[in-house]
Amino acid sequence: xxxxxxxxxxxxxxxxxxxxxxxxxxxxxxxxxxxxxxxxxxxxxxxxxxxxxxxxxxxxxxxxxxxxxxxxxxxxxxxxxxxxxxxxxxxxxxxxxxxxxxxxxxxxxxxxxxxxxxxxxxxxxxxxxxxxxxxxxxxxxxxxxxxxxxxxxxxxxxxxxxxxxxxxxxxxxxxxxxxxxxxxxxxxxxxxxxxxxxxxxxxxxxxxxxxxxxxxxxxxxxxxxxxxxxxxxxxxxxxxxxxxxxxxxxxxxxxxxxxxxxxxxxxxxxxxxxxxxxxxxxxxxxxxxxxxxxxxxxxxxxxxxxxxxxxxxxxxxxxxxxxxxxxxxxxxxxxxxxxxxxxxxxxxxxxxxx
Numbered sequence: 001x002x003x004x005x006x007x008x009x010x011x012x013x014x015x016x017x018x019x020x021x022x023x024x025x026x027x028x029x030x031x032x033x034x035x036x037x038x039x040x041x042x043x044x045x046x047x048x049x050x051x052x053x054x055x056x057x058x059x060x061x062x063x064x065x066x067x068x069x070x071x072x073x074x075x076x077x078x079x080x081x082x083x084x085x086x087x088x089x090x091x092x093x094x095x096x097x098x099x100x101x102x103x104x105x106x107x108x109x110x111x112x113x114x115x116x117x118x119x120x121x122x123x124x125x126x127x128x129x130x131x132x133x134x135x136x137x138x139x140x141x142x143x144x145x146x147x148x149x150x151x152x153x154x155x156x157x158x159x160x161x162x163x164x165x166x167x168x169x170x171x172x173x174x175x176x177x178x179x180x181x182x183x184x185x186x187x188x189x190x191x192x193x194x195x196x197x198x199x200x201x202x203x204x205x206x207x208x209x210x211x212x213x214x215x216x217x218x219x220x221x222x223x224x225x226x227x228x229x230x231x232x233x234x235x236x237x238x239x240x241x242x243x244x245x246x247x248x249x250x251x252x253x254x255x256x257x258x259x260x261x262x263x264x265x266x267x268x269x270x271x272x273x274x275x276x277x278x279x280x281x282x283x284x285x286x287x288x289x290x291x292x293x294x295x296x297x298x299x300x301x302x303x304x305x306x307x308x309x310x311x312x313x314x315x316x317x318x319x320x321x322x323x324x325x326x327x328x329x330x331x332x333x334x335x336x337x338x339x340x341x342x343x344x345x346x347x348x349x350x351x352x353x354x
Contacts, residue, residue: 081120082129083113091129099133108147111137115154118171119163123219126171138178145188152179152193159200166210166221173204174226177233184237198240198249201230206252211259213266224256224264225271232275235282246284250276254297258319261312269322277330280339291345298324298349307354317353324350 082091094101101107110133117130134151137143143151158172176197183189189197205227212221231249234240253272280290298320307313328346331339 080113081117081125083110083116086110088124091125095129095132099136104142107137108143111143112147112150112154115151115158115175118155118158118175119161119168121165121167121218126167127219131171131174134175135178138182141182141186148179148182148188149190149193152176152189152197155179156193156197156200159204165218166212166223167218169204170221170223170226173201173223173230176201177226177230180230180233180237183239184233187239189239194239198234198245201227201234202245202249202252205231206255208256209259211262211264213268222266222268224268225266227256228253228268228271228275232278235275235278243284246279246282250279250285250293254293257297257323258316261315262319263315264319264322269319270326272323273326273330276327277334277339277342280331280342281336283338283341285341287341287344290341291348294324294345294349298352301352304352304354321350321353324353 082088086094101110114130114133117125120126120130138148155172155176158168159176161168161172163169179189180197183194205224208223208227210221210223212223213225214220214222231253234249235246240246253275256272257269279285285293304313304317307317324346327342328350331342331346
């Protein structure tokens with residue numbers, strides 16, 4: 001089983017680690033603000049936009065109120081991190097103990113509470129605790145199905161977050177990859193929730209326009225890479241078997257191969273490659289269909305005129321060649337012959353790029 005990637009490294013897990021006492025637990029139950037339903041805010045926004053019985057000024061106030069609710073939803077979620085009863089010292093001890101919590105009830109309360117930390121600006125809380133803890137607990141099958149489903153619903157709401165710092169949605173995607181991976185190995189998600197995650201993942205990847213990768217103070221955002229990780233796990237999950245859906249998933253990936261004017265420098269082309277290779281192994285699309293897809297991703301020969309004349313076109317060349325090279329090389333050296341359907345199309349597209 002290919003490991004789940006976290007910003008270029010394998011996710012942590014420790015099946016051999018035993019339960020350990022964790023120092024530094026706070027005995028104070030932290031105050032958690034009420035969580036407002038962001039989907040309800042969206043409904044209010046839509047209602048305000050369509051209710052012509054309200055005057056223009058009132059509609060603007062209504063929209064502003066709905067927007068405020070959405071912001072408060074994200075802010076409230078972020079304020080709930082770290083989970084009640086935990087301070088930084090306790091979390092550092094828990095991390096050192098490989099996130100092993102002996103008591104099942106306490107473990108599950110922690111798992112549900114730590115989801116809010118995907119919105120934290122602190123990389124220790126967001127990446128070092130929330131992602132690593134949830135990845136470990138999902139991979140070691142330490143959570144009940146009911147808890148995993150509640151976590152999945154929480155993360156799905158966060159996947160559409162527009163919080164301005166740009167952390168919540170990418171890290172919701174990254175943890176959702178663990179949710180989907182676990183479901184692929186041992187199905188537990190209700191069908192409607194599984195489908196909603198699939199559609200939400202495609203919409204998220206197609207809509208990414210924040211290409212910030214790593215910051216030495218804030219850590220990772222990496223929306224494209226994290227979205228690609230989620231789509232990779234969806235592709236590997238046999239429950240996602242609708243051909244039309246998988247076609248939309250493939251197109252969402254193609255749309256992020258070469259974003260206008262942006263040079264990928266944090267391994268994004270390779271991360272986009274993985275779901276493509278695994279999708280090829282599903283035998284959903286023929287070699288001819290893959291060839292047509294590569295043509296659409298690459299564009300016609302005329303579109304490459306004057307490619308060396310601007311930063312925008314140089315970025316397109318850089319990103320496209322990196323993606324196509326990664327696809328071709330991995331399909332070529334793979335011991336799985338099912339991904340050979342990619343070779344002719346990827347090579348033809350590579351030859352087209354100057």
